[in-house]
Amino acid sequence: MASPASVAAPAALLRLEGVEQFYGQKIRILGPIDLEMREAEFLSLVGPSGCGKSTLLRIVAGVLTPTVGTVRMGGRPLKDVNTRAAMVFQxxxxxxxxxxxxxxxxxxxxxxxxxxxxxxxxxxxxxxxxxxxxxxxxxxxxxxxxxxxxxxxxxxxxxPELLCMDEPFSALxxxxxxxxxxxxxxxxxxxxxxxKSILLVTHSIEEAVAMSDRVVVLKANPGRIADEVDLRGLPRPRRPDLPQVRETVDRMYALLA
Amino acid sequence: MASRRPASYSVDLGLIFLIGAVVVGLHLGRSSLRPYDAPELDPRPALLPLYLLYSLARLAVAYLLAVGLALVTGQLAARSPFARRLILPTLDVLQSVPILGFFPLAVGFFIGIFHGSALGVEMAAVFLIFTSMFWNLAFGVYESLITLPEELALAAGQFGLRGSLRWTRLILPAVVPSLLYNSLVSWANGWYFLIASEIIAVGPARYTLPGLGSYLAQAVTVGRNHETVLALGVLIATTVGMHLLLWGPLQIWAERFHFEESGDRPRTPRMARVLGRSRLVRWLTRTVVAPAGQEAIAAAGKLLGMWGASGWWGGAFALLLPASLLVAVFKLYGLFVSRPASPELAGIPVDLLLSLVRVALGVVVSAAVSIPLAWALARSTRVRGAAMAVIQILASIPATAFFPLIVILLRWGIGMNAAAVLLALTTMFWYVLFNVAGAAYAIPKQMDEAALGLGLRGRRYLRRVFVPAVLPSLITGCVTAWGAGWNAMILCEYLEAGRRVYQVRGIGATLDRATYVTGDMQVVAASLASMVLLIILVNRSVWDPVYRRVAERYKMEA
Incomplete structure (x- = not known):
């Protein structure tokens, strides 16, 4: 697991602190999640269905208020709809x-x-x-x-400073x-x-590897961060048949299994 | 938001409307503030256009009120769980109440407020028409808002649509199709009740408002055939004209507000598809109706945005509905403890039972005729559009127009029992037919093809495919017809025609006699309350469970 400290940059565009989402009073469907996103970063969230990745994106976009925890946009806590973000829907x-x-x-x-x-x-x-x-x-x-x-x-x-995309290509x-x-x-x-900053939710590992700087892998019940992979070292454009790309994809499948 | 707004015609139109309303109000007010002395209507046919105008004005005012209130109520119920818990049950009870029966109470109220002036009678009439138009509109708004695609609502929030902008860009367009569809029903109801609402009788006192409805009613009561036919002609021509020149173009315009339909067949056959081939209708749509519709949406959005800015109003309104219901119950209670019981009260159970049999018979006959008819309609691909258009126009003719026909049949001696059921059928039948036909058209083509491939034809197709496919809609239609049937009982069990009274024993007749002849408020209240209780009881114990089971098993999942 890559240590967050090694990728930390001074300017955090988005920061989630102990975010949790409950269904009703008792059932926790998501969290606690701590996550940071840098300026001009392409970050992907992948995970099995039911891991709460879309929920997390909606929390970031400010259309859903988390039960517990804080979302900071450019340092300031988010209270309402995130007007500095815009969303693309499935x-x-x-x-x-x-x-x-x-x-x-x-x-x-x-x-x-x-x-x-x-x-x-x-x-x-x-x-x-x-x-x-x-x-x-x-x-x-x-x-x-x-x-x-x-x-x-x-x-x-x-x-917007942040573009949120919720499975934007899966209906195509x-x-x-x-x-x-x-x-x-x-x-x-x-x-x-x-x-310049994009947060992409996808269930496709190939898509995440082809596009992002960093991939956060979520697991279900409740949705939590299982792992994250820094892909800045992977040269672009990333054609799927390149050995390096294929090896990364395989490694991530192993992570999810 | 301090941005400059583009010039809008809606503001000008609003101003013109306001000025007009003030002028008309002043004019009416002058004649209205005297105590009202129910004159006989001048029967000269030359006055018919004027009477028609009066009636149309009443209908239009009631309709605008109904639409406005439906938007507010429906939106409130869809948005706030608290409001929903108050509004939905209240609407549910109120819509199952036979409105006609409550009319004497409402008239008493309004005439009391306005000290017996014509304005009070006028308000009472508009109120009655309003109540006949409101419920289905409110439910329609609520339903189309809760079935709004989730991501679209999210998108509206994420892109910051609030207040007026949310109304004009999201809510109003989303409810236009249901609002239009329900407007047809509402106007049909409005015409139906117009006849009852322009002649208002409380006990021995009788108030007549000038209008098409009162003209027609008077002509029938007095037995002037020539004038009856003339008034009927005007009534039918008006409803048909409105279909062709107003609702048709509006439906064509509203096509753009539908969410995309899946499947290869249009979900409902729309009169618009047939009318859309007419050059005149297309021209009307393009040059008049579409721009007017857009302006209406913009203006309504502005108004509603202002209203929505303070949540306080919403809460107050949500409380108002059940509160008024409580007051009504309290008043009723007072009526019974203050006086000894009227002897007529003892007959009410039997009255109820007799009417129940009539309404049930009406439902069964409606269903039995609708199923084969809808099947025939759905099978004939060539005539279905035209046939539906003709049926819709037929259905828009208010059942009260059939009064004279029934009277003729009565003179031939068909018996009042049969006449009452027949008259009730003229309103009940359409509800069932429309629902069943709509479902029949919506049967997926692939299912038809699969049935054909499996050799299901004729009666086997009917039993295995058709009836199960239309069952949920059949139940919906039956429930609506059942509600309409009780209203019809009030109108049908007691008829005055040609200076003769035709009646048959039943709760409607008892209510009418108490209202028009004896003026016994105890009987009015008791028959009403028992009717409402029976309706709600049957809705809860029969229709609700049946509908739930049928909907679960036979829902068409694409």
Whole structure:
């Protein structure tokens, strides 16, 4: 197990301190969890279903308040919805009655941006994810992959410090998922996109290894951190057939077994 | 949020509406503040358009009130567990109450407040129509909010949608389909009760409001056939017109608010699909209804956002419903301890039993006719859309329009017992048919194909596939019809037509006699209370368990 001290950096963007989630009064489904995330880090949470990884992500996004413990964002404890984070959902969670451009602008609207700036910024991110020309379409007219692109643009448009992604590729077919992974990595590396810290929840070890700087492995009943693996030494791009990548994936399967 | 808002027509429209309301109010107020002396309606047919306008205004006011309150109540029940525990049981009890029966009490209340002026009668009428429109709307809002996809609600929270923005972007669009669907039901109910609510009688006192309903009722009572037919024509033309020019375009517009349907068949056959082929309807949708709808959502969102800003109001409102129920029970109790018991009270159990048999018969007949009819509809792929549209329009004709027909049948001597059941069927039947037909259309195509592959045809298909598939909806339809049936009893067991009274023994007739003839409040209260108790008892001990078992076993899981 890699010691946290060896990877500690001065600027912690996110910090979870003794976070626990209960179901009802007695049943603890998650925690206690202590976790730190650095600025500009790509961190993945993997684990079997029921290990509470999605719950943990929702706690970080501030849509769920933990029963016990504190979430700190840039040092300050989180009290409400985490406005410095934005979320991408497994089922896309687009508003079916809003056009693509209005879906992307939803977060900007609630932040009180005037209409013209809203439109400009929404357009920028629609272009960035490659959906130019589909601004006036409704979600139902799009393929699943395109829907998730809208979800990604919507999250990036509020220019969050932290991007939370909850199994974003698992509702997509294999080919689309691969293209989307590459797009996310490209955007992460691109100077045009402000967001540099990404927290990804996935059940796919291959996905976590292909994308992240660090992987936190969770185990179930209750969900706790079982292990974590530093992948900064693994060179990018990480094609799945590279021996180094395959060896890492195998090692992580062994960890989970 | 101090951002500049774009100019909005909704504000202008609101202002115009306000000014209009003040003008109308002043005009009405002048004539209304005198004590009200129920005049006979001027029977000249030339006045029919005016009467229609009056009736439409009453319906519209009641409807707007009902929608507003349904949004507030439904949202509150969906959001707060505390409010839910108060609101849902209250709504459940109130919706199983035959509204017509409570009318005399409400009229007494409003006329008392306004010292017998026309304004009080007017308010009482609007209140009655409101109660006939409200319950299903509120339940619809509640249900569509609790079935909102979880991640969408989370997304709305995560992207910071609050207050007005949450209403306009999430809640209102999410409830539009259910609101529209239920509006059809509500308006049908509204028309149905219009006839009862424009002529108001408490004991010997009788108040008549000018309107289509009172015109029709008067024509039937006095026996003027020519005017009856004319008023019926206007009534039918209006309901059909509203379907074509208002609800149809609204449904087409509302397509965008539906969550994506899985499977290869549309879940419900919508009249919109047929109407959508009309050029006029499409034009109306695009140029009038869609922009107006958007404005309505924006305006309502603004208003509701303001309301939602203080949670205190919500709590107060949630308490108000059960509190008023308690007061009513208390008043009833006072009525009985203050006076010796009326001799008529002893007959109530038998009355109840007779009416129960009629309502039950109505439910059985509705179900027995609906199943084969829905099967036939579902099988004929070619005519189903058109057939559904025709049926929907037929159903929107208020049952009271069948009054004269029944009177003719009575003169031929079919007997009041059969006439009462027949009249009740005109409202009960549609509830069952719509539910069953909707479920029949929703049977997955793959299941049909599998059945065909296994050689299930004809009666075997009906028994093994069709009936199990529609069973949950059949029960839902029967429960609704059962509720409507009791209301119908109040209307059907006691008829006045052509200066003659036709009646048959039953709780409805007893209630009507006590209301219109003797004015004995004890009998009114006792028959009402016993009816409500019986309805709730049967709902709890029969319908609820049956529905739960059927829903568990026969739920269609995709």
């Amino acid at each position: 089922s896309f969670a687009l508003f079916p009655w809003l056009k693509v451009v209005d879906n992307v602008a939803v977060g900007l609207e609630s932040r009180g941006l005037p209409p013209r700036e809203r439109l400009k910024k929404a357009q920028k991110y629609i272009d960035l994810v490659g959906l130019s020309g589909y601004e006036r379409a409704y979600p139902r007219e799009l393929s699943r992959g395109m829907k998730q692109l809208v979800g990604l643009a919507r999250a990036l448009a509020v220019e 077919d294999v080919l689309t998922a691969r293209t989307m992974r590459e797009l996310v990595l490209d955007l992460w590396a691109s100077p045009v996109v402000m967001t």
